[in-house]
Amino acid sequence: MPELPEVESARRTVEEGALDREIADVDDSDTWECRPHAPGEIRDALRGRRLVAARRRGKSMWCETSDDGPLLGLHLGMSGRILVTGPDGERTEGGDWLGGRYGGGAERSDRKPEWDRFTITFADGGSLRLFDKRRLGRVRLDPDLDRLGPDAQQVRVGEFRERVGRGTAPVKARLLDQSVVAGVGNLLADETLWQARLDPRRRVDTLDRDELTGLHRALRRATTAAIRRGGVHTGEVVAHRTPGGRCPRCGEEMQRATVGGRTTWWCPAEQV
């Protein structure tokens, strides 16, 4: 499910396939996904315009629209995908990342049209859809991006140490806080902490400068690798987050607990 790497993939899907096409119609009738907008509000704001750029910060993405139109915010939530079809109606891009609990192998059920929560129909006959089984995604005009921290892939080491090291929360909770650094989800957090050999329960006020520096390096590396390999589920330790799973470096049995409100797996021998 979407963390920063998957959202970056969705952003590229839009950038490569959905820009500069005239918007003929918009189905924004899913009032939950499009809240707090009333039905028709997003349609009226977009019709006749074009998407002209696709941007991303952390897990949030948005499109700029032509003629000084509003920003179109798209958040994939936990199960959202962006699907773009060309003028012939065939899928050209998107929805192709695999793996995870709701990924891969579910293509047949994935076609259910009622899981299309938001659809832009272009004048050429193609479309852009937000497909979202669990309905935890969001579509909104001019989304509030001010509360997001710097993007996890772009944040510089000094700012990272300053932001992540502040407070007393467990380091994993700090990484998951989107206002601290934007883009880290549960799997990327576990992968990063494993790469950095840090115990996810460590309070950030016990981390020294070198540990924070190493954490920053691990995060950038894990994020870049996940984007390159096609998703956060390709992380080295992710497949071992399971009962009886063993650390792929040392063979110790992985430990499980809830940290920062999320299921957390780590190697008790190496992550200290």
Added chain:
DNA sequence: ACTCGTGTTAGCTG
């Protein structure tokens, strides 16, 4: 039937 979950956030607590 019942629990869990790759995300976000309102609301509670110390």
Added chain:
DNA sequence: TCAGCTAACACGAG
């Protein structure tokens, strides 16, 4: 006031 935590959100999968 604020940092930190919990429950709730919606709903499919195991």
